[in-house]
Amino acid sequence: xxxxxxxxxxxxxxxxxxxxxxxxxxxxxxxxxxxxxxxxxxxxxxxxxxxxxxxxxxxxxxxxxxxxxxxxxxxxxxxxxxxxxxxxxxxxxxxxxxxxxxxxxxxxxxxxxxxxxxxxxxxxxxxxxxxxxxxxxxxxxxxxxxxxxxxxxxxxxxxxxxxxxxxxxxxxxxxxxxxxxxxxxxxxxxxxxxxx
Amino acid sequence: xxxxxxxxxxxxxxxxxxxxxxxxxxxxxxxxxxxxxxxxxxxxxxxxxxxxxxxxxxxxxxxxxxxxxxxxxxxxxxxxxxxxxxxxxxxxxxxxxxxxxxxxxxxxxxxxxxxxxxxxxxxxxxxxxxxxxxxxxxxxxxxxxxxxxxxxxxxxxxxxxxxxxxxxxxxxxxx
Numbered sequence: 001x002x003x004x005x006x007x008x009x010x011x012x013x014x015x016x017x018x019x020x021x022x023x024x025x026x027x028x029x030x031x032x033x034x035x036x037x038x039x040x041x042x043x044x045x046x047x048x049x050x051x052x053x054x055x056x057x058x059x060x061x062x063x064x065x066x067x068x069x070x071x072x073x074x075x076x077x078x079x080x081x082x083x084x085x086x087x088x089x090x091x092x093x094x095x096x097x098x099x100x101x102x103x104x105x106x107x108x109x110x111x112x113x114x115x116x117x118x119x120x121x122x123x124x125x126x127x128x129x130x131x132x133x134x135x136x137x138x139x140x141x142x143x144x145x146x147x148x149x150x151x152x153x154x155x156x157x158x159x160x161x162x163x164x165x166x167x168x169x170x171x172x173x174x175x176x177x178x179x180x181x182x183x184x185x186x187x188x189x190x191x192x193x194x195x196x
Numbered sequence: 197x198x199x200x201x202x203x204x205x206x207x208x209x210x211x212x213x214x215x216x217x218x219x220x221x222x223x224x225x226x227x228x229x230x231x232x233x234x235x236x237x238x239x240x241x242x243x244x245x246x247x248x249x250x251x252x253x254x255x256x257x258x259x260x261x262x263x264x265x266x267x268x269x270x271x272x273x274x275x276x277x278x279x280x281x282x283x284x285x286x287x288x289x290x291x292x293x294x295x296x297x298x299x300x301x302x303x304x305x306x307x308x309x310x311x312x313x314x315x316x317x318x319x320x321x322x323x324x325x326x327x328x329x330x331x332x333x334x335x336x337x338x339x340x341x342x343x344x345x346x347x348x349x350x351x352x353x354x355x356x357x358x359x360x361x362x363x364x365x366x367x368x369x370x371x
């Protein structure tokens with residue numbers, strides 16, 4: 001397989017072997033991103049292929065200042081955001097809501113240590129975590145992904161998704177709460193199975 | 197707050213890799229092939245477009261310096277000049293009622309140059325004149341045919357008309 005400098009040089013010259021090498025080297029990483037954003041595996045695969053085509057067509061703009069992996073990840077995340085806009089435009093408006101500062105307090109005050117400790121003591125598979133995330137509404141999932149995994153600020157999320165900062169905060173908080181509930185249920189069911 | 201959820205997800209999914217299976221790789225190769233085909237066509241189109249533009253500009257530049265109209269006129273002029281060079285010179289012999297063609301042949305012009313007229317002239321000459329007259333008439337016919345052939349050879353209406361008019365005018369003035 002070609003190394004990164006050869007891949008960059010080849011892709012800029014529109015060489016087939018370089019494009020194939022890029023795919024073989026990074027499809028796993030990018031699929032990991034796509035699968036977090038797309039609702040189904042099939043859509044994640046489509047998103048992945050579109051990402052690579054986008055990367056090939058934009059390769060001349062790659063300035064080599066950042067890492068190649070970082071650059072292609074950014075393109076994929078941006079494409080996923082566009083995908084989200086295209087497919088959840090109507091739902092998006094419904095999800096617009098105000099962030100209540102008490103929500104955090106409520107979460108903290110009502111936080112049961114048992115679910116937290118149980119969840120923390122459970123070794124979840126990636127599939128379980130993805131499955132739990134799949135159960136979130138699109139808006140929650142998007143905000144959670146961008147904030148937790150892409151390290152976007154609430155301001156940037158608000159700008160990217162065209163929502164208010166409060167909505168971003170609110171959706172993140174609800175996403176966490178829902179994930180906790182889903183994972184807790186998962187833990188209980190796993191333990192129940194174990195007891196049997 | 198449930199921030200520990202963030203930590204669980206970050207640790208597990210941040211650098212998650214899901215390697216493609218053979219089917220996905222095959223699908224990608226098909227997509228890549230299509231993309232490369234389209235990209236190739238666009239590139240080729242651009243090359244042709246640039247080449248066509250260069251050729252068009254070259255032609256336009258050439259035409260700007262050497263207009264077609266001038267060339268046509270020049271060619272036409274040369275043709276006319278060459279044609280005129282070959283037109284028999286016709287002069288009036290002051291000592292007789294005949295025309296001199298190319299300082300060589302003398303003739304009495306017949307303005308309606310065609311076969312019927314030649315035949316009629318021949319018949320008239322044969323019936324009304326002596327042998328000497330017949331010889332003269334034959335010479336005259338030969339000269340007329342020469343003029344006709346010369347005119348037909350160049351097949352130019354203007355030239356024919358010019359010759360005919362010139363012959364007609366000079367013959368009239370002479371008589």
